[in-house]
Amino acid sequence: MSADLAEDRLVLLGAKGGPAIRPGGPWPTSSLLEFGGRTIVVDCGLGVTRALTDTGMSLKALDLIFITHLHSDHILELGPLIHTAWTAGLATPVRVFGPAGTRDYWRNFLRAMAFDIDTRIVDEGRPDIRDLVSIAEFGEGTVLEEGRFVAKALRVDHPPVTDCFALRFNHGGRSGVFSAGTAYLPPLAGFADGADVLVHEAMLEEGVDRLVARTGNGARLKEHLMASHTLASDAGRIAAAANVGRLVLNHLIPADDPGVGEADWIEAVRKTWDGALTIGRDGLVVALADAPRMAPKS
Numbered sequence: 001m002s003a004d005l006a007e008d009r010l011v012l013l014g015a016k017g018g019p020a021i022r023p024g025g026p027w028p029t030s031s032l033l034e035f036g037g038r039t040i041v042v043d044c045g046l047g048v049t050r051a052l053t054d055t056g057m058s059l060k061a062l063d064l065i066f067i068t069h070l071h072s073d074h075i076l077e078l079g080p081l082i083h084t085a086w087t088a089g090l091a092t093p094v095r096v097f098g099p100a101g102t103r104d105y106w107r108n109f110l111r112a113m114a115f116d117i118d119t120r121i122v123d124e125g126r127p128d129i130r131d132l133v134s135i136a137e138f139g140e141g142t143v144l145e146e147g148r149f150v151a152k153a154l155r156v157d158h159p160p161v162t163d164c165f166a167l168r169f170n171h172g173g174r175s176g177v178f179s180a181g182t183a184y185l186p187p188l189a190g191f192a193d194g195a196d197v198l199v200h201e202a203m204l205e206e207g208v209d210r211l212v213a214r215t216g217n218g219a220r221l222k223e224h225l226m227a228s229h230t231l232a233s234d235a236g237r238i239a240a241a242a243n244v245g246r247l248v249l250n251h252l253i254p255a256d257d258p259g260v261g262e263a264d265w266i267e268a269v270r271k272t273w274d275g276a277l278t279i280g281r282d283g284l285v286v287a288l289a290d291a292p293r294m295a296p297k298s
Contacts, residue, residue: 002290008035008174010248010289015179016255016282017201017229019073021046025256028073031178031199032057035288036171037061038149040234042178044078052081054283060083060092066151067098068180069164070105078179079109086129092139096135097143097151097281103135128154134265140165147171148157154191156182157187158228166191174288177244181251183227184234189241198244199280201251202232204260204268222268232265245278248286 011034014027021027028045032055034260039061041048052059062085067075075098082094096102110117110130120126135144135184144151149171158164158181166188167178177202192198208225212218232249239247247270254260265279278286 009033010176010199010286010288011281012199012248012250012280012284013055013197014045014047014251015044015202015250015282015284017073017251017253018255019046019071019076022256026252026274027051028076029251030074030077030087031250033176035036035169035174035176035253036149038171039066040169041081042167043068043074044076044081046076047075048077049081049084051282055285059088062090062094064151065096066143066167067096067102068167068178069099069161070273071161071181075102075105079106079113082130082133083109083113083117084170085226086126086132090132091127092132093177094133095144097141098134098135098140099165100130101163102137106133106135138165139163143167151196152191154188156180156188157185158182160185161228168195176288177242177248178254179230179235179238180228184237185239186241189238192238192242193241196245197248197286198239198246199248199250200235200238200243201230201253202249202260202269203229203253204232204234204264206264207254207257207260210257210259223257225253229240232268235272236271238268239275246278246286247273248280250280252280293297 011032015025027047029043030045030048031042033040076128140155143153152168153165156166166180175195176197177195212222262279
Protein backbone atom coordinates (compact mmCIF):
# COMPACT_ATOMS: atom_id res chain seq x y z
CA MET A 1 0.00 0.00 0.00
CA SER A 2 1.39 3.43 -0.91
CA ALA A 3 1.98 6.06 1.75
CA ASP A 4 -0.68 8.25 0.14
CA LEU A 5 -3.34 5.55 0.38
CA ALA A 6 -2.37 4.76 3.95
CA GLU A 7 -2.99 8.39 4.94
CA ASP A 8 -6.36 8.74 3.21
CA ARG A 9 -9.03 9.58 5.77
CA LEU A 10 -12.56 10.76 6.35
CA VAL A 11 -13.32 13.05 9.28
CA LEU A 12 -16.90 13.71 10.35
CA LEU A 13 -16.76 17.34 11.47
CA GLY A 14 -20.43 17.44 12.40
CA ALA A 15 -22.69 14.38 12.49
CA LYS A 16 -26.08 15.86 13.37
CA GLY A 17 -29.05 16.12 11.06
CA GLY A 18 -30.85 19.46 11.20
CA PRO A 19 -29.78 23.01 12.08
CA ALA A 20 -30.62 23.27 15.80
CA ILE A 21 -27.88 22.94 18.39
CA ARG A 22 -28.32 22.25 22.08
CA PRO A 23 -26.01 22.47 25.10
CA GLY A 24 -23.38 19.76 24.91
CA GLY A 25 -24.90 18.31 21.75
CA PRO A 26 -23.43 17.51 18.34
CA TRP A 27 -22.99 19.97 15.49
CA PRO A 28 -24.68 20.04 12.07
CA THR A 29 -23.36 18.34 8.99
CA SER A 30 -19.91 18.80 7.53
CA SER A 31 -17.14 16.38 6.58
CA LEU A 32 -13.51 16.38 5.54
CA LEU A 33 -12.21 13.89 3.00
CA GLU A 34 -8.46 13.71 2.46
CA PHE A 35 -7.10 11.42 -0.18
CA GLY A 36 -4.58 11.50 -2.97
CA GLY A 37 -3.23 14.79 -1.64
CA ARG A 38 -6.61 16.50 -2.05
CA THR A 39 -8.39 18.29 0.78
CA ILE A 40 -12.15 18.15 0.25
CA VAL A 41 -14.73 19.73 2.54
CA VAL A 42 -18.24 18.37 2.02
CA ASP A 43 -20.96 20.68 3.34
CA CYS A 44 -20.45 23.57 5.72
CA GLY A 45 -22.89 23.37 8.59
CA LEU A 46 -22.50 25.53 11.69
CA GLY A 47 -19.22 24.73 13.45
CA VAL A 48 -17.26 23.58 10.42
CA THR A 49 -14.46 26.13 10.87
CA ARG A 50 -13.57 25.17 14.42
CA ALA A 51 -14.00 21.48 13.62
CA LEU A 52 -11.52 21.71 10.74
CA THR A 53 -8.91 23.36 12.93
CA ASP A 54 -9.47 20.65 15.54
CA THR A 55 -8.39 18.05 12.96
CA GLY A 56 -4.99 19.75 12.79
CA MET A 57 -5.63 21.09 9.30
CA SER A 58 -4.43 24.60 8.51
CA LEU A 59 -7.27 26.68 7.14
CA LYS A 60 -4.75 28.06 4.63
CA ALA A 61 -4.87 24.61 3.01
CA LEU A 62 -8.50 24.98 1.90
CA ASP A 63 -8.74 23.59 -1.61
CA LEU A 64 -12.07 22.13 -2.70
CA ILE A 65 -15.47 22.67 -1.06
CA PHE A 66 -18.61 20.83 -2.16
CA ILE A 67 -22.12 21.76 -1.05
CA THR A 68 -24.79 19.10 -1.51
CA HIS A 69 -27.79 21.43 -1.18
CA LEU A 70 -28.86 24.76 0.24
CA HIS A 71 -30.48 23.74 3.53
CA SER A 72 -28.88 25.87 6.25
CA ASP A 73 -27.31 22.93 8.08
CA HIS A 74 -25.27 22.28 4.94
CA ILE A 75 -24.28 25.79 3.82
CA LEU A 76 -24.67 28.25 6.71
CA GLU A 77 -20.95 28.50 7.52
CA LEU A 78 -19.54 28.39 3.99
CA GLY A 79 -18.85 32.13 3.87
CA PRO A 80 -17.51 32.38 7.43
CA LEU A 81 -15.21 29.38 6.81
CA ILE A 82 -13.60 30.95 3.77
CA HIS A 83 -13.43 34.39 5.35
CA THR A 84 -11.81 32.99 8.52
CA ALA A 85 -9.29 31.07 6.39
CA TRP A 86 -8.54 34.33 4.58
CA THR A 87 -7.89 36.15 7.86
CA ALA A 88 -5.60 33.22 8.83
CA GLY A 89 -3.44 33.81 5.75
CA LEU A 90 -5.19 32.05 2.88
CA ALA A 91 -3.55 33.22 -0.32
CA THR A 92 -4.24 30.38 -2.75
CA PRO A 93 -7.42 29.73 -4.77
CA VAL A 94 -10.40 27.96 -3.25
CA ARG A 95 -12.95 26.33 -5.52
CA VAL A 96 -16.51 25.89 -4.34
CA PHE A 97 -18.95 23.54 -6.08
CA GLY A 98 -22.62 23.67 -5.22
CA PRO A 99 -26.12 23.53 -6.68
CA ALA A 100 -27.93 26.44 -8.26
CA GLY A 101 -28.10 29.28 -5.77
CA THR A 102 -24.60 28.82 -4.34
CA ARG A 103 -23.29 31.74 -6.36
CA ASP A 104 -26.03 33.99 -4.97
CA TYR A 105 -25.14 32.90 -1.43
CA TRP A 106 -21.48 33.86 -1.96
CA ARG A 107 -22.30 37.13 -3.68
CA ASN A 108 -24.58 38.17 -0.82
CA PHE A 109 -22.04 37.10 1.80
CA LEU A 110 -19.42 39.30 0.16
CA ARG A 111 -21.89 42.18 0.08
CA ALA A 112 -22.62 41.76 3.80
CA MET A 113 -18.91 41.66 4.64
CA ALA A 114 -17.75 44.36 2.19
CA PHE A 115 -16.70 46.84 4.89
CA ASP A 116 -14.55 44.30 6.72
CA ILE A 117 -13.06 42.88 3.52
CA ASP A 118 -12.14 46.25 2.06
CA THR A 119 -10.72 47.43 5.38
CA ARG A 120 -8.49 44.38 5.79
CA ILE A 121 -7.19 44.57 2.22
CA VAL A 122 -5.99 48.13 2.83
CA ASP A 123 -5.10 47.94 6.51
CA GLU A 124 -3.52 44.46 6.58
CA GLY A 125 -2.27 44.06 3.01
CA ARG A 126 -4.34 40.99 2.28
CA PRO A 127 -5.13 39.75 -1.23
CA ASP A 128 -8.69 40.39 -2.36
CA ILE A 129 -10.79 37.44 -1.20
CA ARG A 130 -13.06 38.02 -4.18
CA ASP A 131 -10.18 37.05 -6.47
CA LEU A 132 -9.33 33.88 -4.52
CA VAL A 133 -12.71 32.12 -4.61
CA SER A 134 -14.47 30.63 -7.62
CA ILE A 135 -17.99 29.23 -7.52
CA ALA A 136 -19.17 26.53 -9.90
CA GLU A 137 -22.80 25.42 -9.88
CA PHE A 138 -23.46 21.83 -10.91
CA GLY A 139 -26.17 19.32 -11.73
CA GLU A 140 -26.03 15.57 -12.28
CA GLY A 141 -22.97 14.02 -13.86
CA THR A 142 -19.25 14.73 -13.68
CA VAL A 143 -18.58 17.82 -11.59
CA LEU A 144 -14.77 17.91 -11.69
CA GLU A 145 -12.11 15.81 -13.37
CA GLU A 146 -8.41 16.46 -12.85
CA GLY A 147 -6.05 13.61 -13.66
CA ARG A 148 -7.06 10.65 -11.50
CA PHE A 149 -9.37 12.76 -9.36
CA VAL A 150 -13.03 12.67 -10.38
CA ALA A 151 -16.08 14.08 -8.60
CA LYS A 152 -19.56 13.06 -9.72
CA ALA A 153 -23.07 14.00 -8.61
CA LEU A 154 -26.41 12.18 -8.49
CA ARG A 155 -29.69 13.99 -7.86
CA VAL A 156 -31.39 12.53 -4.80
CA ASP A 157 -34.91 12.70 -3.36
CA HIS A 158 -35.07 15.38 -0.65
CA PRO A 159 -38.38 17.24 -0.95
CA PRO A 160 -39.09 20.08 -1.10
CA VAL A 161 -35.48 20.65 -2.24
CA THR A 162 -35.01 19.59 -5.85
CA ASP A 163 -31.34 20.53 -6.31
CA CYS A 164 -29.85 18.09 -3.80
CA PHE A 165 -27.02 15.81 -4.85
CA ALA A 166 -25.16 12.77 -3.61
CA LEU A 167 -21.44 13.04 -4.34
CA ARG A 168 -18.84 10.46 -5.32
CA PHE A 169 -15.11 11.13 -5.20
CA ASN A 170 -12.64 8.80 -6.93
CA HIS A 171 -8.87 9.07 -6.80
CA GLY A 172 -6.07 6.58 -7.21
CA GLY A 173 -8.19 3.50 -6.66
CA ARG A 174 -10.05 4.92 -3.67
CA SER A 175 -13.62 6.17 -3.58
CA GLY A 176 -15.90 7.86 -1.09
CA VAL A 177 -19.62 8.54 -1.49
CA PHE A 178 -21.84 10.97 0.43
CA SER A 179 -25.59 10.45 0.22
CA ALA A 180 -26.54 14.06 1.07
CA GLY A 181 -30.03 14.49 2.48
CA THR A 182 -32.32 11.97 0.84
CA ALA A 183 -35.30 9.70 1.22
CA TYR A 184 -34.61 6.02 0.54
CA LEU A 185 -33.35 6.00 -3.05
CA PRO A 186 -32.45 2.60 -4.56
CA PRO A 187 -30.55 4.14 -7.54
CA LEU A 188 -28.05 5.48 -5.02
CA ALA A 189 -26.72 1.91 -4.72
CA GLY A 190 -25.60 1.98 -8.34
CA PHE A 191 -23.96 5.37 -7.82
CA ALA A 192 -22.08 4.03 -4.77
CA ASP A 193 -21.21 0.67 -6.33
CA GLY A 194 -17.98 -0.72 -4.88
CA ALA A 195 -17.07 2.45 -2.94
CA ASP A 196 -14.62 2.12 -0.08
CA VAL A 197 -16.81 4.25 2.17
CA LEU A 198 -20.47 5.23 1.92
CA VAL A 199 -21.42 8.10 4.21
CA HIS A 200 -25.19 7.86 4.38
CA GLU A 201 -27.72 9.89 6.34
CA ALA A 202 -29.83 7.91 8.79
CA MET A 203 -32.96 8.28 10.89
CA LEU A 204 -34.45 6.18 13.68
CA GLU A 205 -38.22 6.11 13.43
CA GLU A 206 -38.67 5.47 17.14
CA GLY A 207 -36.74 8.66 17.92
CA VAL A 208 -38.71 10.89 15.57
CA ASP A 209 -41.78 11.27 17.82
CA ARG A 210 -39.62 12.39 20.74
CA LEU A 211 -37.77 14.77 18.46
CA VAL A 212 -40.86 16.46 17.07
CA ALA A 213 -42.38 16.67 20.56
CA ARG A 214 -39.62 19.15 21.42
CA THR A 215 -40.61 21.50 18.60
CA GLY A 216 -43.55 23.80 18.07
CA ASN A 217 -44.38 22.36 14.65
CA GLY A 218 -44.26 18.69 15.50
CA ALA A 219 -46.82 17.22 13.10
CA ARG A 220 -45.53 19.13 10.09
CA LEU A 221 -41.91 18.41 10.97
CA LYS A 222 -42.59 14.68 11.26
CA GLU A 223 -44.25 14.72 7.84
CA HIS A 224 -41.13 16.35 6.38
CA LEU A 225 -38.73 13.97 8.10
CA MET A 226 -40.53 10.83 6.97
CA ALA A 227 -40.77 12.09 3.37
CA SER A 228 -37.25 13.44 3.02
CA HIS A 229 -34.90 11.21 5.01
CA THR A 230 -33.74 7.59 5.14
CA LEU A 231 -34.38 5.12 7.93
CA ALA A 232 -31.22 3.47 9.22
CA SER A 233 -32.36 0.06 7.99
CA ASP A 234 -32.81 1.47 4.49
CA ALA A 235 -29.32 2.99 4.58
CA GLY A 236 -28.16 -0.56 5.27
CA ARG A 237 -30.07 -1.77 2.21
CA ILE A 238 -28.24 0.76 0.04
CA ALA A 239 -24.86 -0.30 1.44
CA ALA A 240 -25.62 -3.97 0.83
CA ALA A 241 -26.84 -3.42 -2.72
CA ALA A 242 -23.79 -1.25 -3.46
CA ASN A 243 -21.33 -3.75 -1.95
CA VAL A 244 -19.42 -0.94 -0.24
CA GLY A 245 -16.41 -1.46 1.99
CA ARG A 246 -17.78 0.44 4.98
CA LEU A 247 -21.06 2.14 5.82
CA VAL A 248 -20.76 5.30 7.92
CA LEU A 249 -24.02 6.64 9.32
CA ASN A 250 -24.08 10.44 9.39
CA HIS A 251 -26.59 13.32 9.58
CA LEU A 252 -28.22 11.37 12.38
CA ILE A 253 -31.86 12.02 13.26
CA PRO A 254 -32.14 12.22 16.23
CA ALA A 255 -28.52 12.87 17.16
CA ASP A 256 -28.92 14.41 20.60
CA ASP A 257 -31.61 12.31 22.25
CA PRO A 258 -30.31 10.77 25.51
CA GLY A 259 -32.74 7.91 24.96
CA VAL A 260 -31.01 6.89 21.73
CA GLY A 261 -27.55 5.32 21.82
CA GLU A 262 -25.12 3.70 19.44
CA ALA A 263 -26.59 0.27 20.16
CA ASP A 264 -29.95 1.44 18.78
CA TRP A 265 -28.39 2.50 15.49
CA ILE A 266 -26.46 -0.74 15.20
CA GLU A 267 -29.55 -2.83 15.89
CA ALA A 268 -31.50 -1.00 13.18
CA VAL A 269 -28.79 -1.31 10.53
CA ARG A 270 -27.89 -4.93 11.24
CA LYS A 271 -31.32 -5.95 9.97
CA THR A 272 -30.11 -5.18 6.44
CA TRP A 273 -26.30 -4.79 6.50
CA ASP A 274 -23.71 -7.14 7.97
CA GLY A 275 -20.58 -5.41 6.69
CA ALA A 276 -18.21 -2.90 8.27
CA LEU A 277 -20.23 -0.25 10.09
CA THR A 278 -19.42 3.04 11.81
CA ILE A 279 -21.95 5.21 13.65
CA GLY A 280 -21.06 8.84 13.14
CA ARG A 281 -20.13 11.32 15.84
CA ASP A 282 -18.43 14.70 15.80
CA GLY A 283 -14.69 14.39 15.24
CA LEU A 284 -14.80 10.74 14.20
CA VAL A 285 -11.88 9.71 11.96
CA VAL A 286 -12.22 6.83 9.51
CA ALA A 287 -9.02 5.67 7.81
CA LEU A 288 -9.89 4.66 4.26
CA ALA A 289 -7.11 2.10 4.42
CA ASP A 290 -9.18 0.27 7.06
CA ALA A 291 -12.18 -0.11 4.75
CA PRO A 292 -12.37 -3.61 3.19
CA ARG A 293 -11.80 -3.26 -0.55
CA MET A 294 -14.85 -4.16 -2.61
CA ALA A 295 -14.96 -4.82 -6.32
CA PRO A 296 -17.70 -2.99 -8.24
CA LYS A 297 -20.40 -5.30 -9.50
CA SER A 298 -20.51 -3.55 -12.83
